[in-house]
Amino acid sequence: MEKxxxxxxxxxxxxxxxxxxxxxxxxxNRVHPTVEEIFAAIREEIPILSKMTVYNTLKLFAANGLVKSIPTSDNKGHYDYNTSPHTHFKCRQCKRVFDIDVDYDLHLKSGLEGLKVLEHNLIFEGICQDCRRDG
Amino acid sequence: MEKxxxxxxxxxxxxxxxxxxxxxxxxxNRVHPTVEEIFAAIREEIPILSKMTVYNTLKLFAANGLVKSIPTSDNKGHYDYNTSPHTHFKCRQCKRVFDIDVDYDLHLKSGLEGLKVLEHNLIFEGICQDCRRDG
DNA sequence: ATAAAAAATGATAATAATTATAATACTGTG
DNA sequence: CACAGTATTATAATTATTATCATTTTTTAT
Incomplete structure (x- = not known):
């Protein structure tokens, strides 16, 4: 906890x-939880916890680069402890968002002139291994 | 309209x-409008239009590959007529989402084993040219 | 250690985005 | 033209997020 x-x-x-x-x-819990998930889990330990605090805290953390907000197609806020550049995979069936360790070269050749790029996100979508087995 | x-x-x-x-x-309007924007604009011509129809239609179009739903950090549904692989830039100041014509090589080297990838999205975030001038 | 000041939290209410439902209107086909 | 099937609409319900403000906690200065 010192950490x-x-x-x-x-x-x-x-x-x-x-x-x-x-x-x-x-x-x-490196599964890119939503506000709701975080709230529900921590409330077990701190029953008085308010969802407002979760929203505020995550926004504060994100503004300070402690966590990353990751956009996904379910249009809910997902948060990620891992702020270093990495890649996500969203399963269309089970809706989970995984970190994947894709090793890629992004050779930007042109098209970003005049824009100040602060970050980029690479998101893959499809069907995960588990769901392919099941379905 | 025949088209x-x-x-x-x-x-x-x-x-x-x-x-x-x-x-x-x-x-x-290739500016990745939200449901609200589409609804407001078309309602001028068809005052009886219901927002439900916009939601249904966009979902139907997306399922048929006629448009693409693009995830952004504002957590609202944005829709894109351009379904071919291309890249987006989201300005953190004016919140607009541009198409950008980045020319890149994505060399996947590993990490997608067992996953069925249906698509990928590359999104840049930062400050656009206009906002840099103003601010 | 303590009191005042500042900040964080939580309860509640408000707003916004999306989904569900069911009645009505429209379209195409025989 | 009538029927069947589908699309659209109005409405209500849900869900996600933001706003407000009183209360509690933390920090800071004494």
Whole structure:
């Protein structure tokens, strides 16, 4: 837990119990949970927790680069502890969003002139291994 | 308008007035409009139009590959007439989503074993040229 | 250690996006 | 033209998110 406290202090964010829990949860559960999922899980331990706090905290974390908001086609907020460049795979059947360790070269050749690029996201969609077996 | 009728017939979708208008709107307005934007615009011409029809139609079109749903970080549905592989740039300031004609090589080297990939999306985020000038 | 100030949290309400439902209107075919 | 099937609409219900503000917690200065 020290680790998370440090991370927050570095960003001058006061390490409240709620914030630490949310950060820890995202670290342990690397499945790009939604606000609802995070809220439901942490509420088990902190029954007084408000969903508002989860929203606020995630927005604050994202603004400080501690977590990443990842857009998916279900149009709900998904959050990712892993902020380093990596790739996602969204299964159309079970709706899960995986990290995948795709090794790719992105050779930009042209087309970004004048734009200030802050990040890029590469998202694959399809059917995952489990769902192919089942269905 | 013939063009759109043909497109729908090919997919065995009956070419109702609403559907044709929505398809035409997306063709002319290549700015990845939201449901709300499409609805508001077409309602000027068809005041009786229901938002439900816009939702249904877009879902139907997307399922038939006539348009593409593109995920962005505002977590609203954006739709794109251009279904061929291309790249998007989302401006964090003005929130617009542009097509950009990035010329890139995506060399997948590994990491997709067992997954059935149906499509991929490459999205850049940052500040666009206009906003850099202004701000 | 403590009081004042600042910030975070939580309950509640409000707004926005989407989905569900069921009655009505439209379209195409015999 | 009537029938069957489909599309559209109005309405209500759900779900996701944001806003507000009183209460609690944390920080800071003494």
């Amino acid at each position: 998370y406290t440090e991370m927050l202090k570095e960003k001058k964010i006061s390490p409240s119990v709620q914030r630490l829990k949310i950060l820890e949860y995202l670290d342990i | 759109y009728t043909e497109m729908l017939k090919e997919k065995k979708i009956s070419p109702s007035v609403q559907r044709l208008k929505i398809l035409e709107y997306l063709d002319i």
